[in-house]
Amino acid sequence: MIQVGIIGGAGYTAGELIRLLLHHSKVEINFIYSTSNAGNKVYKVHQDLIGSTELGFTNTINSEVAVLFLCLGHGNSKKFLEMHSFSTHTKIIDLGNDFRLEKNHIFKNKSFVYGLPELYNDTTIQEAQFIANPGCFATAIQLALLPLAKNNLLQNDVHINSVTGATGAGTSLSSTTHFTWRDNNFSYYKPFVHQHLGEIQQSLTILQPHFNADILFLPNRGNFSRGIFASLYTHFEGSIEEAKNTYKEYYKDALFTTISDTPLHLKQVVNTNKCLIHLHKYQNKLLITSCIDNLLKGASGQAVQNMNLLFGFSEDEGLQLKATYF
Amino acid sequence: MIQVGIIGGAGYTAGELIRLLLHHSKVEINFIYSTSNAGNKVYKVHQDLIGSTELGFTNTINSEVAVLFLCLGHGNSKKFLEMHSFSTHTKIIDLGNDFRLEKNHIFKNKSFVYGLPELYNDTTIQEAQFIANPGCFATAIQLALLPLAKNNLLQNDVHINSVTGATGAGTSLSSTTHFTWRDNNFSYYKPFVHQHLGEIQQSLTILQPHFNADILFLPNRGNFSRGIFASLYTHFEGSIEEAKNTYKEYYKDALFTTISDTPLHLKQVVNTNKCLIHLHKYQNKLLITSCIDNLLKGASGQAVQNMNLLFGFSEDEGLQLKATYF
Amino acid sequence: MIQVGIIGGAGYTAGELIRLLLHHSKVEINFIYSTSNAGNKVYKVHQDLIGSTELGFTNTINSEVAVLFLCLGHGNSKKFLEMHSFSTHTKIIDLGNDFRLEKNHIFKNKSFVYGLPELYNDTTIQEAQFIANPGCFATAIQLALLPLAKNNLLQNDVHINSVTGATGAGTSLSSTTHFTWRDNNFSYYKPFVHQHLGEIQQSLTILQPHFNADILFLPNRGNFSRGIFASLYTHFEGSIEEAKNTYKEYYKDALFTTISDTPLHLKQVVNTNKCLIHLHKYQNKLLITSCIDNLLKGASGQAVQNMNLLFGFSEDEGLQLKATYF
Amino acid sequence: MIQVGIIGGAGYTAGELIRLLLHHSKVEINFIYSTSNAGNKVYKVHQDLIGSTELGFTNTINSEVAVLFLCLGHGNSKKFLEMHSFSTHTKIIDLGNDFRLEKNHIFKNKSFVYGLPELYNDTTIQEAQFIANPGCFATAIQLALLPLAKNNLLQNDVHINSVTGATGAGTSLSSTTHFTWRDNNFSYYKPFVHQHLGEIQQSLTILQPHFNADILFLPNRGNFSRGIFASLYTHFEGSIEEAKNTYKEYYKDALFTTISDTPLHLKQVVNTNKCLIHLHKYQNKLLITSCIDNLLKGASGQAVQNMNLLFGFSEDEGLQLKATYF
Incomplete structure (x- = not known):
């Protein structure tokens, strides 16, 4: 012990x-x-x-x-x-x-x-x-992008929309964590300038040194307490099968990160240490969903x-x- | 104007x-x-x-x-x-x-x-x-009891359980109105000693001067923003039809108070000035439900x-x- | 009458x-x-x-x-x-x-x-x-884009992320509107292929006939009953003041559409016929937020x-x- | 294994x-x-x-x-x-x-x-x-009453109000578990006749054979997914200290049932196998609160x-x- x-x-x-x-x-x-x-x-x-x-x-x-x-x-x-x-x-x-x-x-x-x-x-x-220890948004977003960066596949802007629970704002009482405000509400904050962008870019550059596209990240406040649901898309030439193989290969030894063949919903990961990732191809875009419990x-x-x-x-x-x- | x-x-x-x-x-x-x-x-x-x-x-x-x-x-x-x-x-x-x-x-x-x-x-x-102007709980509870008091029918203890939305606690930030606490939570407060008991007893005594039974009122915090759902029961000898007639007679000219023949749910009144009342008889108990929007x-x-x-x-x-x- | x-x-x-x-x-x-x-x-x-x-x-x-x-x-x-x-x-x-x-x-x-x-x-x-009568997402999104289209300012892809309440799914019981699933949850659906895209594109083309950029629209299911919160961004060369003036000019006679100088949250419009719009400039992107009550x-x-x-x-x-x- | x-x-x-x-x-x-x-x-x-x-x-x-x-x-x-x-x-x-x-x-x-x-x-x-295996309400209510019954202290009617999460209604889709209905709502059901009353009475009678007072139990539907919050009161002559001692003695070897000196809120037990119990004395009434996760x-x-x-x-x-x- x-x-x-x-x-x-x-x-x-x-x-x-x-x-x-x-x-x-x-x-x-x-x-x-x-x-x-x-x-x-x-x-x-x-x-x-x-x-x-x-x-x-x-x-x-x-x-x-x-x-x-x-x-x-x-x-x-x-x-x-x-x-x-x-x-x-x-x-x-x-x-x-x-x-x-x-x-x-x-x-x-x-x-x-x-x-x-x-x-x-x-x-x-x-x-x-x-x-x-990494930030919460930073974790969800990096886990969604690392396999692409590792394979030099981040060749264009990355568009990220993500929603987080109220625990992300900490224990301090505030107007946007007041129940009468937050319940049944939705809003964004820190558009495109969230403080986790630095660590995200740093990690992507480690794996893909010449990565220099934009990361456009819009974080949102959800009316729940726990969890991060992140949806990301970027240009991707390959097929959906190639994408899945790339991700499954990257995470083949990861105990907590799993590629789901079916679309995700946030509560699949709440109160676990998991990160779930789903991939979807639309035209030349790869849509990646990543869910974690922000506190775990x-x-x-x-x-x-x-x-x-x-x-x-x-x-x-x-x-x-x-x-x-x- | x-x-x-x-x-x-x-x-x-x-x-x-x-x-x-x-x-x-x-x-x-x-x-x-x-x-x-x-x-x-x-x-x-x-x-x-x-x-x-x-x-x-x-x-x-x-x-x-x-x-x-x-x-x-x-x-x-x-x-x-x-x-x-x-x-x-x-x-x-x-x-x-x-x-x-x-x-x-x-x-x-x-x-x-x-x-x-x-x-x-x-x-x-x-x-x-x-x-x-009356208090919120006081309004919901009095409207549930006035017809009985008017007819000298409050002859025994009144048991009241009621749940209110977070707006009832006002605009001040507090630990029990923090979203991460209140969301999906439930709790009681001020058991049997809520400050609205005085005005309730005062009104009942106006209509039924010798009323002197106990009013046992347990208020609860619900995880919603608006509304009061109050359930009350007391000894009642008459039939359910007699009860309904008593209430309908009492409220026959009331614009905002209606007797519902079907059980109530809170959202029937949210964002209205209505009070809905439902009556149910079980053995020798009359169960009265009363719903209002606490802010209206x-x-x-x-x-x-x-x-x-x-x-x-x-x-x-x-x-x-x-x-x-x- | x-x-x-x-x-x-x-x-x-x-x-x-x-x-x-x-x-x-x-x-x-x-x-x-x-x-x-x-x-x-x-x-x-x-x-x-x-x-x-x-x-x-x-x-x-x-x-x-x-x-x-x-x-x-x-x-x-x-x-x-x-x-x-x-x-x-x-x-x-x-x-x-x-x-x-x-x-x-x-x-x-x-x-x-x-x-x-x-x-x-x-x-x-x-x-x-x-x-x-237009669709709900279609209304929120068009009202966010019409002033740009009217002025030939839609010159590049439009990225849209939007979340809707459960009433958007209608009265039929379904797994994704079951309370135990929806409460505190979040998910997307119909990525990039929502059926409202047709009417959106049709209206934009009326105002800006040569509009032919992509509209990348990701709709999400929120854990609330009413309302649509849409965030959109696209390339915009002008200043934030120019953007605001363009929008205020376009909506100067609109009774229900208002440009807000402060960021929006969904509950500002719930149970009203309003559309609120907020504008934010980041580098060469214009971020437009649009909120409506989906049922109104x-x-x-x-x-x-x-x-x-x-x-x-x-x-x-x-x-x-x-x-x-x- | x-x-x-x-x-x-x-x-x-x-x-x-x-x-x-x-x-x-x-x-x-x-x-x-x-x-x-x-x-x-x-x-x-x-x-x-x-x-x-x-x-x-x-x-x-x-x-x-x-x-x-x-x-x-x-x-x-x-x-x-x-x-x-x-x-x-x-x-x-x-x-x-x-x-x-x-x-x-x-x-x-x-x-x-x-x-x-x-x-x-x-x-x-x-x-x-x-x-x-006992029922969910039955567990919460029995754990609140067993120490009294064991000591022949149930001498009068027991008044119970309890609220349960939507998982209590099972996986079947129904109008009262539809999100648009349940969200931010509150209602009662099966007033005074819930099917768990039988097992509750059976257990109480085992411990206090001559128990024959009424159990007036009003179950409610809460707008959350997990958990039962039960508040019960009955006539009690002793002091609050005597009550606490009675309960602590009864549960001294119980791994999952704990007496809390501070009032309870439901989320203290969600996703655990615990039952928390709180005692409060008002005049000659003992108010007992009992919280469990209905699924655990x-x-x-x-x-x-x-x-x-x-x-x-x-x-x-x-x-x-x-x-x-x-």
Whole structure:
């Protein structure tokens, strides 16, 4: 059993991480750090956990844990690591966006690896010590495009429309997460300039160095709590069979990414660590659909997947989750 | 055209009032007072009104308006009237709870009449100048019980379970109106001690002076935005036909209250000023269902109904609303 | 008061039409034809109408009505008109898709005019006798594109993503309108081949005869009941101010279409006959958002608007609707 | 690994059972019987299971399995067992209501035990071969009342109001599970005569033989898919502390039933096998809230719990589920 520490324990991603780690056979939660909730039981905040754990929040940090998860608001991971030191053996998985881009990969002699397991066909993640866990939209979109990039097939603009659940906006109360507003509503935000575009472009360029077409990404707010449904299309000369073969070949060893022959609906993946992908050909366009749970494959589930790889556990340990489906 | 002023213009009830009054043929909105939004267009806050009105919020009050609607938080109507004076002819309709109870009916020489039109079979409201508009739960529950009280038939405990939409909690952001919490959720609050019990008991006692059984009222939070569904049962000796006749007789002149022979569902009344009532007999219990839109018959619609009565307009002027239904 | 007949009275669009016409000051509903419900009260099917009308369904047709609304499934209007004759003065408004395309405009000596009022700047509709009422997606999308087409500004592919409520699928029970499936779900359907593309292309070509770029339209199923939210983008050289001026000029006399300076959310239009449009410029792309209620501006509301024009009533008679908003 | 067979594999409870058993370390699914889907992959029906299993439906039954789950419509378990025979060692868990009542416990020499583990403080279930798995409402309500009955404290009428999700109505399409009807709606059904009252009364009488007060149970349809929220109150002389002690003592060894000191909301239990209970005292009334997931603790989760007990597995094997919570 390795010892795990969680920083920023009151947010959504920390809550999901705790839900996952409580049932993970190889880890023990050593501490859950939350200055605002120190002294309280965890189930007072993550209220579904009543009966599942008597763990409490603490404001004390154990710098000797085997792995540390940073579940802080974007920009706060750097601040935290500037103020706290950890054992040289401690591995760190940051769920924020502080270290995802090449230009920010190195911080205080720590070299962060971008933690999208499906991006690599080698042991890059297994050998890393510091992981920058990808963003939720970034995960759904990259998984939809990596097989094309890998085969130099991204030759034209990519048009992306995607809708996310309200958990994507975090725990803070806001007008667009107020129930009377969000219920039965729909809207877009940050048209074409979402902050995840950087990491998406970075990964595509790794696989297809001369990729330089536009990525036109319109994110939307859906009236549900969990999940990302992304539809993407781009120019594609090949047949639908060639497309499917390309994707199935790329993901042949992926435990969580599956190509579906039938069109997708979001609830197929909710409360799982899966990414489902569907392909459809129309004239010279390839339409790719990609669905994930934004808090799992899009955040805490992927963080656990990365931890499993870092420590040589089975990749799906603790991630064989029962879908909600309804 | 009479001149209307609205105080507290940014809240839900003021928004509904504006929506109603813009299409009311006998009134003109003279001003909409909101200190926090003064200078802004009304449609910047009530955003569905874009294209419907160029009215703005103001921090100036016209004390000569024919009627003034107070759409303030509970307790704030008194404060407001302490600080502002109005013409002796100005009628006032308070949507808060400050003046609903007998002990609070008189304030600064103003005598407030409890504004539930279906409570009276005379011209009490027509002759009033100051109206204390009933609460939302209070309206749904009283309309379910008045015919029994009128006929001295409330002889035992009344058991009430009722569920309300999130607009009932007002515009303030809160943990129980956060989308990720409220969506697909259900919970109760204020068990047996809801603040509307006072006005309910007061009205029942007017009609049935010796009523002294318990009213056991459990309010619930539903995962929808609009509407109140109340189910009530109490001991009843008569037949279902007698019950129906009693109710139909009581409401024979009521424009907005209808007895349905088939069981109800909430969306029959959403976005209307209706109250629907259904009766069911089981053994010696009479089960009464009552549905209203909490913001209309439960607030702003009833306020307009009261205004219509105060000024001798047709009682349903401006209230012939298209139901949303879906 | 003109006499109105409704054919196919049990469906969603007929229900909405009845809701509207009951409060329309210039018309009287003469009959509501539904073979399956003949003899029943209308409020037994459209259950919100209890207390609003005692009208019943009939299987008898009055061929002398001033206007007839056909609310039949697609393909059934032709069949109906083959079997029934009407007075030479009877005007007909078909809510189906049977007569929308140029090639189907003429049927049994009846010449149908495409009933999108905002398409014309003359009296085409006013002078018509037979109206083919536009489709819901078709309305939202055309209103988003007409100003560009009018000014020859559609010079490149148009990318459209749109989400519709479950009422768009009609009253028939189906797996994708089953609550346990639809609630909190999202999915697309008919990718790039939706049946409304024909009427969209037809109208664009009327205004911009040489338009021949692709329209790439991906419709989605949202987990709400009412409304269409459409986002469209295309190449646009001008500035955002030029775009806004173009749209405001085009819609300067439109009663129901308004350009919003702030981004839209769907509930601004639900339960109204409005179309709201927002414009955003990103690099050389113009992003246009268009929102309507699919059952009103997208169906029955527009049908009433057309009727008002046919008979010289005020265009918004019976259409000054209170938005639900919550 | 024991071999498991599932009969009626296409319904909701079978789907949940498959989701659970795929991750259960002690069992192997031997066959999933569905005549209508024979030959299809399971993930074609339970579509979240794509990538999780390549199992298919079959119309062949292996009569030697160690345990058989009957997931048939009510009344169909008897018919099925009349037509099929199984090995003498095969244990059977029926999720329908055919064998729950004392008068139906024995069928073809099989003696069914009512499978509510929390009802017994002995090895009744462990020693059984045939289990009649309780109903969903019945589970939520019994768990709320058993501690009182055990202590002879049910001395007066019990008033129960409960709301259930749409999965409670099964997979069949129906007007009250049509999305446009159910979304944002609320209604009751079967007032005071729900079919689960029999098993509730049977269990209470086991623990408190002279119990003869009324149980007034009003079930409601909520606009969510999963979960039951039940609120119950009855006369109670003791203090709230005495009540809590009574409940905590009764459930001290229960793995899935927990007493919460804070009021409950439904989503605390969704997608778990938990039952949460909260107690509140008002005057001489004890208000008990009970929440379960109707498909898990109310059906398939409890069936697995029973199987675990039958076979001596750890009681929570395969049931340490991650809550959805959002």
